[in-house]
């Protein structure tokens with residue numbers, strides 16, 4: 001049987017020109033695919049070239065010489081150019097079957113195939129079942145004709161088969177194949193890392209999708225109606241991670257772990273009732289946060305929450321359909337701080353209705369909240385979002401541009417009716433300087449460093465990276 005190799009491309013090094021200060025995350029999506037197809041008898045290997053710090057050329061050599069005849073690579077908008085360059089080189093020298101999947105590939109499948117002839121198949125949307133069905137076809141030399149979820153080329157035509165319905169019961173999926181990942185390489189940045197160091201970091205995702213439909217986010221379009229794993233199933237994975245892999249920090253990657261709140265309460269109580277000895281962090285929304293819930297989270301071992309706040313102006317928040325109020329944000333942050341749970345907040349600069357004034361309000365709000373760390377991004381119209389459709393159909397878009405020009409840390413093509421690309425970039429720099437060079441923020445940072453010397457060098461390096469804008 002043909003061996004299959006799944007690949008996480010080296011984006012830290014090749015896209016972000018990595019400075020070693022940021023996090024290194026496991027590619028959980030690929031690890032899900034690996035365990036699923038392995039469970040169906042396929043011989044699979046996973047190369048996390050990102051974590052292994054490989055260069056593009058080292059990876060290309062490895063792929064060309066690897067015994068696998070089928071290679072699957074993951075892609076998001078930021079990495080698609082890199083993935084296409086890798087595919088072109090590998091195809092040129094080896095003729096292997098090349099499959100790509102992931103967020104960007106899903107929303108831009110036909111465009112990708114038109115520009116990158118070396119890719120054989122694009123798996124759109126949720127990958128497990130579609131990849132398995134495709135491998136089953138390839139095994140018996142059959143084409144992808146009619147295979148749901150696949151885009152491919154046939155006789156110089158690009159064909160997009162109908163989408164595949166999502167897997168109904170995600171409790172039935174096998175857990176990600178951690179055994180195929182270089183576990184000691186994974187770490188979070190200085191602000192999120194609680195000091196257990198690489199080996200013990202675990203990631204878990206218990207939901208596919210999000211019930212909300214923020215205009216800048218593709219989650220609802222990608223995953224469809226949200227599907228939730230049950231507490232028994234999540235707990236089984238927690239036991240596996242903590243007992244078998246000796247993980248001490250679990251980062252829940254759900255778009256919003258605290259929804260639905262009944263499941264979340266049950267999960268916290270299950271963790272409290274069993275001594276698994278780990279701490280955890282998660283993304284949360286602010287609407288359903290109250291004192292009783294925060295107390296429960298603390299008791300269950302939560303040490304950090306990440307909140308999508310986006311703006312400090314209520315009208316801007318309403319315009320992106322975030323469905324939260326500034327008052328809810330303030331109350332939630334106060335409660336998390338009261339129970340000594342670190343609070344990280346995400347903000348966006350250059351939302352469609354933003355003006356210089358509203359961005360300044362956002363920065364003031366971020367400072368007033370007294371977060372442990374405020375993160376800012378330049379608004380970016382990713383395919384699959386309402387923001388993208390708006391941008392592309394407006395007269396603001398330059399029409400054609402490189403995907404690499406869409407960056408969450410600096411606008412080069414994106415602009416709005418009120419703000420030019422240059423103004424957005426300046427406002428982003430302003431936000432960073434104003435927040436990170438604030439004496440109160442620096443004092444807080446120094447206190448944290450003193451409390452946890454392990455973090456000292458990592459905090460310092462990250463801080464330098466951020467202020468170097």
Ligand code: B12
Nearest residue numbers: 011025029072073074076077078101102123126127382408
């Ligand atoms: C964890 C996470 C990260 C982590 C780790 C990323 C990783 N490689 O796992 C970090 C922090 C590094 C990260 C960074 C970024 N991220 Co991120 N991230 C996520 C998050 C929350 C979870 C990813 C995940 O594991 N999902 C669960 C698994 C099961 O899903 P999956 O990875 O998509 O894989 C499934 C399918 O896509 C498909 N599939 C995927 N790859 C392949 C490959 C093949 C061959 C096949 C057949 C199928 C297939 O099958 C898988 C199983 O069903 C998602 C949101 C989400 N809920 O998915 C955003 C998300 C992927 N990130 C996003 C963004 C924008 C970014 C950044 C650009 C942010 C930034 N400010 O820089 C960077 C880009 C990083 C990069 N690769 O260059 C966007 C992507 C939008 C886009 N069009 O690109 C998302 C969708 C968030 C959102 N809703 O807007 N991210």
Ligand code: SF4
Nearest residue numbers: 210212213214217255
């Ligand atoms: S930004 Fe967060 S809350 Fe909004 S749709 Fe995306 S995942 Fe859901």
